[in-house]
Amino acid sequence: MPIRTSEATWRGGVRDGDGEMALGSGSWRGSYSFRSRFRDDEPAQSTPEELIAAGHAGCFSLALANNLEAEGYDPERVHTTADCHLEMRDDQGPTITRIELETEAAVPEISEAEFQDIAEDAKTNCPVSRALSGVDIALNASVDT
Amino acid sequence: MPIRTSEATWRGGVRDGDGEMALGSGSWRGSYSFRSRFRDDEPAQSTPEELIAAGHAGCFSLALANNLEAEGYDPERVHTTADCHLEMRDDQGPTITRIELETEAAVPEISEAEFQDIAEDAKTNCPVSRALSGVDIALNASVDT
Numbered sequence: 001m002p003i004r005t006s007e008a009t010w011r012g013g014v015r016d017g018d019g020e021m022a023l024g025s026g027s028w029r030g031s032y033s034f035r036s037r038f039r040d041d042e043p044a045q046s047t048p049e050e051l052i053a054a055g056h057a058g059c060f061s062l063a064l065a066n067n068l069e070a071e072g073y074d075p076e077r078v079h080t081t082a083d084c085h086l087e088m089r090d091d092q093g094p095t096i097t098r099i100e101l102e103t104e105a106a107v108p109e110i111s112e113a114e115f116q117d118i119a120e121d122a123k124t125n126c127p128v129s130r131a132l133s134g135v136d137i138a139l140n141a142s143v144d145t
Numbered sequence: 146m147p148i149r150t151s152e153a154t155w156r157g158g159v160r161d162g163d164g165e166m167a168l169g170s171g172s173w174r175g176s177y178s179f180r181s182r183f184r185d186d187e188p189a190q191s192t193p194e195e196l197i198a199a200g201h202a203g204c205f206s207l208a209l210a211n212n213l214e215a216e217g218y219d220p221e222r223v224h225t226t227a228d229c230h231l232e233m234r235d236d237q238g239p240t241i242t243r244i245e246l247e248t249e250a251a252v253p254e255i256s257e258a259e260f261q262d263i264a265e266d267a268k269t270n271c272p273v274s275r276a277l278s279g280v281d282i283a284l285n286a287s288v289d290t
Contacts, residue, residue: 003228004198006196007225021202022199024199025188028172044170047149050151054168055195
């Protein structure tokens with residue numbers, strides 16, 4: 001399976017410096033800063049947390065489609081948002097405490113109960129959820145049949 | 146501190162479907178697929194793993210600059226690549242097993258031994274490393290004084 005390589009550069013000190021992150025596929029290069037990371041006033045800049053959130057949303061959505069197929073369903077669409085919470089902890093400094101996944105799926109002929117079971121399993125077992133074992137992960141899932 | 150929200154959509158089945166991930170800042174939207182994720186033959190497409198790798202490289206680089214400043218040094222530049230390894234595990238399926246960070250820093254007047262200690266601490270304690278506690282994280286660090 002592939003090894004994917006991305007990169008980042010930070011120039012200068014923490015508060016007066018600036019950074020850039022770039023995806024290995026070459027499709028994106030974006031800036032980040034102390035203000036975008038730790039304040040709420042540079043929403044147009046990136047942060048490591050929004051990259052983690054996008055990767056988690058992408059992994060979970062594919063895992064849910066996979067699990068639905070494995071149970072004999074025909075998933076039409078899975079859409080997921082991921083909220084990544086960065087909080088200051090007295091003992092550890094800035095800490096990613098929680099990721100909230102909110103997913104809406106279109107899956108014909110599935111019961112609500114079975115959908116919830118399958119979605120919960122994808123939340124627990126998708127590769128990015130297992131990698132992020134230091135983070136509390138919550139899921140709010142709904143299905144349109 | 147900010148909550149950052151990103152999103153993803155998967156359409157269709159796993160092998161014949163396709164996905165899209167998007168950063169909450171609006172600066173990027175990219176496609177991913179079964180082939181880009183689990184094969185090596187779509188390097189121009191994205192994957193969740195390259196987003197995780199970019200976020201980790203970005204977080205570590207800023208944490209290293211922060212730790213160097215806290216110890217009285219004046220970091221000029223920290224450049225980090227992150228290799229994210231996705232491997233098939235018999236019992237768990239595709240698994241993010243390992244992230245290898247390779248960092249090169251420009252820091253005047255630091256000893257090699259002190260730089261290595263500070264870099265190792267950043268590897269262990271940066272927010273994304275702590276979040277990714279399910280993953281083996283390795284660091285190869287070098288400094289130009």
